[in-house]
Amino acid sequence: MLFPLKYRKIIEHHLFKDFIKMLFFGLLSLILGLVKFKISGLEGATSDFREIPFLLSIIYIGNPVYLVGVSFISAIGALSIDAFLPTFISHAVAIVISSYVYKYFIGSKKYGLIQIIIFWFIYVLIFYYVLIIPLLVISSSLNGLSDGLDFLTYYGRYAHSARFEIISTTLVTTLFLIQYLTRKELEKHKNKLEYLVKERTEELETANEELKSINDELYDKSEIIHQQNDELKATLQNQKETQTQLIHAEKMVSLGVLTSGVSHEINNPLNYIMGGYIGLQRYFSQNASNNKEIDLFLHSIKTGVDRATQIVKSLNQFTYDSGSMDELCDIHAIIDNCLLMLQNQLNNKIEIKKNFCKENIFIEGNISNLHQVFINVFTNSIHAIDKKGSVFIKTDKNSSKVVIQIKDSGVGISKDHISKITDPFFTTKNPGEGTGLGLAITASIVKKHNGSIEFLSEKNAGTTVVLKFPLKNE
């Protein structure tokens, strides 16, 4: 800060400002007046520029007291003490009158720039011819400085000698005024513009605030919509899962009714064959026959009955859901059962390679449900193999877990699909060929057994399914 606060108060006070202006204009006028006398070569000139700052002071200083002050300072440059008084008086009177004229005509802002300029131009002439010169002449005469000349002669001489000064002062002050007024006008526009900008800025800010609050509101609403959307999604997903389970349960029930009926109808004739076989076997062993062919025939009957029995049994295990989750499930037996049921689909096209761990693996759960898991996984592997291929089944266990890997050489699963394959109703098969429920059911059964199912696959690179279950410790 340039000045301490208490001085600043003084400096910024309007009286002090007017005083400084008085000194400035007065001294400028004095200096310009003295130029005539003090600079060699100009001594003879009758005209000078002191009236220019003198006249212009009325634009800046409104208080007549300071204008009188300006007149006083300016008049110090008069040739002699004798000349001082008339100069001072004539100028003081003229400037005070001029300041009122300026105030009421130009300061009123009633007139345009051109009118003001024309008026000013004329007024400066009036200032000289009507105010300064007559007043000088009169006051000089009163002071006895008129050299005995009469008023008109003295006036004429004065006016003539000051003609250059009159014209120059008129032109310079007019130009200055134009500049001054234009600048003021520009400033006014600038202020107006600033004000407008400020106003518009405020308006914009208000509008912005409103938009912001609307935006916030919209955001809140959109949050609600999102939330509702999520809820709907969850409900839909839930419904889909329920639907899947319902469809599946219904399917399993009808399948169960069917297989149990069919198995009874098949088992009875199988019982006849078995009974007949037992009887024949006993007969031939009692009546020692050395015919090798008889052995072959008997053996064939037994093998056929056993195989048919096993198939029917697998079917029953597959469809009979005891509803309990605490059955002891022999994983190897279940896998073998499932492979047996799928035998006709394997034919010669798919080779099954088994790498079972040496001990039997047991988990706790539902035998029928676990059959469904393996049937579904194997069916998918079989469907993934176009012509010839292989399915590799590996089982393993550690202290807490059973791990079953089923790896096929099929077409694989694309990246887009792999995350969706356990979604209910997701299928890449044609309508009527697949419901898209198989893996959804598989995943839900695995979950029910506290297990996990994982699919590792790439398009055209086969698929590996990794199943993990908690081991049942004996």
Place this chain on the structure above:
Amino acid sequence: MSKRKILYVDDEQINLLLFEANLKDKFEIILAESAMNALKIIAGNKDIDVVISDMKMPFMNGVAFIEKAKLDLPDAKYYILTGYGMTDEIKEAMDEGLVLKKFDKPFRINEIINEIEK
């Protein structure tokens, strides 16, 4: 030691005949082609050791028959021999101790012999 007495109930004649033919050397076999008939036989033969019944028969199924038979002959061993897989009804009967075991058709002769001779 005299042969054990087995009552075998089945509505199909061939099953009855084959059962008898295959087991008559080891046991004394009594056959019944219906549950009603079997109950009559039980009334007159309180020394029957083992009752083996088919499950699916007209008028009265195996479990219902055994329930009735057990009232008259509580000390005999009761078995089901059926072509059906496991059903809730059989499982329940086994849980209650009404039926000791379910044999599957086609029957395995050694399984039956071992069980009875236990």
